[in-house]
Amino acid sequence: xxxxxxxxxxxxxxxxxxxxxxxxxxxxxxxxxxxxxxxxxxxxxxxxxxxxxxxxxxxxxxxxxxxxxxxxxxxxxxxxxxxxxxxxxxxxxxxxxxxxxxxxxxxxxxxxxxxxxxxxxxxxxxxxxxxxxxxxxxxxxxxxxxxxxxxxxxxxxxxxxxxxxxxxxxxxxxxxxxxxxxxxxxxxxxxxxxxxxxxxxxxxxxxxxxxxxxxxxxxxxxxxxxxxxxxxxxxxxxxxxxxxxxxxxxxxxxxxxxxxxxxxxxxxxxxxxxxxxxxxxxxxxxxxxxxxxxxxxxxxxxxxxxxxxxxxxxxxxxxxxxxxxxxxxxxxxxxxxxxxxxxxxxxxxxxxxxxxxxxxxxxxxxxxxxxxxxxxxxxxxxxxxxxxxxxxxxxxxxxxxxxxxxxxxxxxxxxxxxxxxxxxxxxxxxxxxxxxxxxxxxxxxxxxxxxxxxxxxxxxxxxxxxxxxxxxxxxxxxxxxxxxxxxxxxxxxxxxxxxxxxxxxxxxxxxxxxxxxxxxx
Amino acid sequence: xxxxxxxxxxxxxxxxxxxxxxxxxxxxxxxxxxxxxxxxxxxxxxxxxxxxxxxxxxxxxxxxxxxxxxxxxxxxxxxxxxxxxxxxxxxxxxxxxxxxxxxxxxxxxxxxxxxxxxxxxxxxxxxxxxxxxxxxxxxxxxxxxxxxxxxxxxxxxxxxxxxxxxxxxxxxxxxxxxxxxxxxxxxxxxxxxxxxxxxxxxxxxxxxxxxxxxxxxxxxxxxxxxxxxxxxxxxxxxxxxxxxxxxxxxxxxxxxxxxxxxxxxxxxxxxxxxxxxxxxxxxxxxxxxxxxxxxxxxxxxxxxxxxxxxxxxxxxxxxxxxxxxxxxxxxxxxxxxxxxxxxxxxxxxxxxxxxxxxxxxxxxxxxxxxxxxxxxxxxxxxxxxxxxxxxxxxxxxxxxxxxxxxxxxxxxxxxxxxxxxxxxxxxxxxxxxxxx
Numbered sequence: 037x038x039x040x041x042x043x044x045x046x047x048x049x050x051x052x053x054x055x056x057x058x059x060x061x062x063x064x065x066x067x068x069x070x071x072x073x074x075x076x077x078x079x080x081x082x083x084x085x086x087x088x089x090x091x092x093x094x095x096x097x098x099x100x101x102x103x104x105x106x107x108x109x110x111x112x113x114x115x116x117x118x119x120x121x122x123x124x125x126x127x128x129x130x131x132x133x134x135x136x137x138x139x140x141x142x143x144x145x146x147x148x149x150x151x152x153x154x155x156x157x158x159x160x161x162x163x164x165x166x167x168x169x170x171x172x173x174x175x176x177x178x179x180x181x182x183x184x185x186x187x188x189x190x191x192x193x194x195x196x197x198x199x200x201x202x203x204x205x206x207x208x209x210x211x212x213x214x215x216x217x218x219x220x221x222x223x224x225x226x227x228x229x230x231x232x233x234x235x236x237x238x239x240x241x242x243x244x245x246x247x248x249x250x251x252x253x254x255x256x257x258x259x260x261x262x263x264x265x266x267x268x269x270x271x272x273x274x275x276x277x278x279x280x281x282x283x284x285x286x287x288x289x290x291x292x293x294x295x296x297x298x299x300x301x302x303x304x305x306x307x308x309x310x311x312x313x314x315x316x317x318x319x320x321x322x323x324x325x326x327x328x329x330x331x332x333x334x335x336x337x338x339x340x341x342x343x344x345x346x347x348x349x350x351x352x353x354x355x356x357x358x359x360x361x362x363x364x365x366x367x368x369x370x371x372x373x374x375x376x377x378x379x380x381x382x383x384x385x386x387x388x389x390x391x392x393x394x395x396x397x398x399x400x401x402x403x404x405x406x407x408x409x410x411x412x413x414x415x416x417x418x419x420x421x422x423x424x425x426x427x428x429x430x431x432x433x434x435x436x437x438x439x440x441x442x443x444x445x446x447x448x449x450x451x452x453x454x455x456x457x458x459x460x461x462x463x464x465x466x467x468x469x470x471x472x473x474x475x476x477x478x479x480x481x482x483x484x485x486x487x488x489x490x491x492x493x494x495x496x497x498x499x500x501x502x503x504x505x506x507x508x509x510x511x512x513x514x515x516x517x518x519x520x521x522x523x524x525x526x527x528x529x530x531x532x533x534x535x536x537x538x539x540x541x542x543x544x545x546x547x548x549x550x551x552x553x554x555x556x557x
Numbered sequence: 558x559x560x561x562x563x564x565x566x567x568x569x570x571x572x573x574x575x576x577x578x579x580x581x582x583x584x585x586x587x588x589x590x591x592x593x594x595x596x597x598x599x600x601x602x603x604x605x606x607x608x609x610x611x612x613x614x615x616x617x618x619x620x621x622x623x624x625x626x627x628x629x630x631x632x633x634x635x636x637x638x639x640x641x642x643x644x645x646x647x648x649x650x651x652x653x654x655x656x657x658x659x660x661x662x663x664x665x666x667x668x669x670x671x672x673x674x675x676x677x678x679x680x681x682x683x684x685x686x687x688x689x690x691x692x693x694x695x696x697x698x699x700x701x702x703x704x705x706x707x708x709x710x711x712x713x714x715x716x717x718x719x720x721x722x723x724x725x726x727x728x729x730x731x732x733x734x735x736x737x738x739x740x741x742x743x744x745x746x747x748x749x750x751x752x753x754x755x756x757x758x759x760x761x762x763x764x765x766x767x768x769x770x771x772x773x774x775x776x777x778x779x780x781x782x783x784x785x786x787x788x789x790x791x792x793x794x795x796x797x798x799x800x801x802x803x804x805x806x807x808x809x810x811x812x813x814x815x816x817x818x819x820x821x822x823x824x825x826x827x828x829x830x831x832x833x834x835x836x837x838x839x840x841x842x843x844x845x846x847x848x849x850x851x852x853x854x855x856x857x858x859x860x861x862x863x864x865x866x867x868x869x870x871x872x873x874x875x876x877x878x879x880x881x882x883x884x885x886x887x888x889x890x891x892x893x894x895x896x897x898x899x900x901x902x903x904x905x906x907x908x909x910x911x912x913x914x915x916x917x918x919x920x921x922x923x924x925x926x927x928x929x930x931x932x933x934x935x936x937x938x939x940x941x942x943x944x945x946x947x948x949x950x951x952x953x954x955x956x957x958x959x960x961x962x963x964x965x966x967x968x969x970x971x972x973x974x975x976x977x978x979x980x981x982x983x984x985x986x987x988x989x990x991x992x993x
Contacts, residue, residue: 175881176909177806198807220752227749233756234727243970251967253942254879255909257713257724260965260990261768261974265726265759269752289809309669315692315780354811357837365834414748418669446750447670483751490753501753502743509742509978510755516973528754 071157074135075114082117082159085127090165092116101160104145104152105207109492113140113154120165122240122248122278129275130246132159133520139244140524141272143184143215146207148410149491151219151271151527158522161276163214169193170279176254177284178237183214183277187221190282199284202229205487206395217277219489220269225351226487227445228319229285233268238281241267244274244518254281266513271489272524274517288353291319292363293387295379296348296370297341301325301440304346305421307373308444311350312417314369316362320351321445325424327404328397328439328452335400338393341377348375348444349394351387397441398452405437405454407463409470413477414486417447426476427451436469448486449477474500490528496535498528586630587612587654590622594654601655603635604648604988605952613657617733617741617772623656624770625739628983635985636766638678638705642712645949646765647961650987658707661772668693672730672747674775677707693778696722698863707771712948713763716863717814717830720907725762728776732758734769737979742769749777760974767989768978782832785813786842787858789828790849795884798825802883802906804848805829810841815907817883820866822891822899827906828859866901867914872924872950872959874913876904876935878943885938886911893931894919912948921957924950932963962990 083091092098093115103110119125132139138158145152154160166182169189173179174197179190187208190201204223205211211221217239222231229235238252251267252258267274298304304323311318324332324347332338340347348370352362367378381387401408415423424440427449431438439452451473455466474484474497484490484497498507511529515521526534584594587610597608614620627634633651637643638658661676664684668691675684681697681704688694697709698716708714710732715724722728731745734757744757761771792798802815814830827849831841846852867873878886883906890913891899897919904911915924932945947961955961965971968991975982975993987993 173879173881175803176879178879220756222750230723230727231752233759234723247969249967249970255877255939255942255944256719257715257875257877257910258966259877259944259946259962260967261764261971262713262726262759262762263967263970265756265762269756286806286809286811288811312669312671315783317780355809355833355837355841357840358811358833361834361836414746414750416667416670416672416748418667443750447748448750481746482748483746483753485753486748486750487752494753498754501746505740506743506754509736509740509757510744512977513755513757513760513974516977517970 068157071137072114074137075157075159078131078135078137078159079115081131082115082128085131086117086119086124090118090120090124092118101142101145101154101162104142104147104150106148106150106491106493109150109153111154111156113160114156114158116160116162118162118165122242125161125163125276125278126242126246126248128159128161129242129244129523132522133245136520136522138522138525141214141218141276143212143218144186144207144210146211147215147219147489147491148412149485149489149493151489151491151524153492153527155525163212163276166278172197172284173254174199174284178254178281179284180279180281181213182279183212183217185213187211187213187216194284195287198287200287201235201282202285203232203235213280213282214277217268217280218270218272219487222487224320224322224443227321227443228317228353233265235283236264236268236280237283239264239267239277240279241275242278244520244523248278252281271491271528273514273528275523290356290359290382291351291353291387292359292380292382293390294350294363294366294370295340295390296350296375297344297377298346298348298373298375299343300345301424302421303374304348305424305444307348307370307375308420309418310369310373311366312445314365316352316365318350318362318366318445319353320349321443322349322394323347323440323442323444324394324397325440327437328401328441329393331400331404331439332393332396335403336392336396338389338396340393343376347393349390394441397439401439401452401454405456407455407457409453409466411449411451411453411470411473412485412488413449413474413482415447415449415477415480415482417445419480419482420444420447423449423476423480427473430469430472434465434469436466438469443486446486447482449473492527492534495526495528495530498530585610586632587623587626590614590619590626592619592623597655603643603652603655604955606649606652608635608652608655610654611657612654613660615660617661617735620656620658620661620735620770620772621739621741623654624735624737627654628738628981631981631983633983633986634770635988636707636711636770638708639680639703641701641703642708642714642949645712646985646988648952648955648987649985656770658770658772659705661707666691667747670749671778671780672749672775673778674731674747674773675706676773677705677710677771679706680704681706681709688778689781692781694781695728695776696779697725697728700863700865706774710762710771710774711764711766717816717905719905719910720815721811721813722779726759729758729762729774730777731775732761732771733773734761734771736769737981737984745775747775765988766985767975767993768984770984784835784838785830785832785856786838787828787830787855788842788845788849788852789826789855789859790852792825792827795819795825795887798827798887798906799881799883801827801849802880805845806880806907808844808848810845812845812907814905816863816903817887817906817911818903819887819891820901820903825887830858865912865914866903867916870917870951872915872919872928872954873948874915874928874931875946875948876911876913876943878909878911878935878939880907880909882939882943883909886935886943889931889934889938894923894927896923917951921953924954925957925959928959936964965990
């Protein structure tokens, strides 16, 4: 995916003591020098833990880890470690905590919020060498996997038993389970099947302080606080998952995919509303507008119905008789809403043809625009029509094209804001439109992120959705896991350094601490 | 929970409510909150402890004012909905005031979005009635009659539908909670898809009010399915019951729930609930029926669907197991108290959650021993994956040294969370695992 241009950081590394820290004071430089020294001193100890070949110090090799899927944010990591066991992960984190050195977890690096953005003064902990499917247990409908296992590899391992792993983010061929856990990944089918958090029975985690802790297992509803639920989606700020026991779901008897073409988005939206109102719960409901359809046609010749101003894809799965009944219902409702063509596919190859255009949309947009920004806002589904109208108005007023591709069933928008990065000021104008779209989502009671996560990208937007008290509570929770503040710092929650003076965010000590009635450590 | 833990935590509170005896009027130090406060009575007792006051805020703000006033005085608070599960967990070490949330009774239903926000004090039944008018429901079974939204969430109490819809925590989108210091804090949101910030609602679900006072919860909803069937069959023993359950799990019939009921240590009744479009329901019921020899098919749920075993005064057990270990766990429960005969046990056989009941007639010391030995056996037969917790027990059984929790993984992290969110330990102190 092409984003905003990557800033050139080629001459920045801890070796030459320069960082991206904007503060240029002598004090700041001394601090940075100190941090770089501390990091250098750590290298032999990291090699002692992960072995010589498990630690990357070479600049060129470190640079290959400088960003995740959101390439606009890039930093060359101070050092990269590639542990092979849970114990090694825990030891590395314990060392970081003891030495006050920040660490950043990384799975396959497919994230879209710069959650795996490295630190020049820190350790990047990559789980790519922990790729073993430890066990498939069809009798207990679960599998035990290491964090570096690719999402789709769980389904591949479970398929011979008639099972699959339900969360299916679009990057599922490469994205890692550990990354899915950190981001609480969903996927096109989360409308029916939920997110990663609904599919994890057990975890082993390495805490930021270097402890290995088991939570849950093959039995559901483990006693005590739901630490699994709280850990999933914590974006690497509470530690690193070193093993996961995930639920396997029985492969559905039948899957039917419908494609309905409408002349305009309003009609498509009406069809979605009536499907929901009739009590049908599809596995997935996706929608594309004219601009994204045109891009997909140009890129992959998906052969969607000509003249479509909106294309709706509805996928149904389950027992064959139920799927047939629901498909007939969806067909009727689409016709009533004005669909001028409906295609239906139940075979894998035909279904793939319907999905081809939708799945290519992001990449395809790169063909019609030199650069683009993807947003990930969510609105209540009933507000979709109004918000799409507002986005069209924003686009018309600013002269910036916006292609709309979205998960219509759950109101998760992925507007693609198109611009030419060679044109001076275009990137800023696009960012403005993109920000205005997020404001729309918040105004309608939605969310700033449905699936990409907060990371660095949206940390400064958190105060638009949460009160200072909400954020302070989240920080209190975070510090229960990471009192040293070394776990993926400056991600997920806003900080003054990243966001300037965050309006209203309390920076002084907890009131109970100030009163001398409590300690915080 | 060890005695040592108890002492450690108790010592930390030695400087607690120093002068709550001073004359502050009937409302005591909580008068400052501006919320109606009355003196506590025997009927307000929590785990045997009669609170000095009962505060009844009208909304989140009032609840925050109560917590702030209590926090200033170091008073221990225990939140309460309808009071149907007040005895759950260990008895709190202190209960200076009960926060009665029954006035936080409101329902904000966004039918088109399949979302509802409800006040913690809203009776689940009222919520179901409102949702039903739009053909929707919160797929959480009414396990304990009379429960409120806040009570179900704070106890994390799920029923048979947990198999398809997930436990109650899976249905929660957002939550508003009053912190120990009276600060109002929100997490999650009102949309079905949202990964912004920590999902703290998960943490409060099942926390028995030890991390905050839940005042409002937002849930995702489901349409009421057009048709339902229950296929029921008898299995002579637990091994056979598991075979039946496994055969349904391996089928393509997508059941909503698979329940097992063994009232007397003998035969096991297996119930399979199917829900979905009218057009498909018959074929699915026939397919399940063919897998369960001698089965019958009904359109209505059997009596006592999802209800907990036992009666008042019994010691209520919750057991979890990997589903394939069901027979060993069923047998272990039946044998748990040889003196009193086989225990009744029932629950979600397809997911691996069972409930058992030790009769009230069991001598407290015997009950404590029975729990300990059953726990050891459950852990052994499940390879350490299973657990036994005591949800509810009479004060006499607690008094005889009951450990309601057993092994709780991640306890040090739980303590650390409690320390950060409730540093003075004033929210339902001692009610949770490890004396938290």
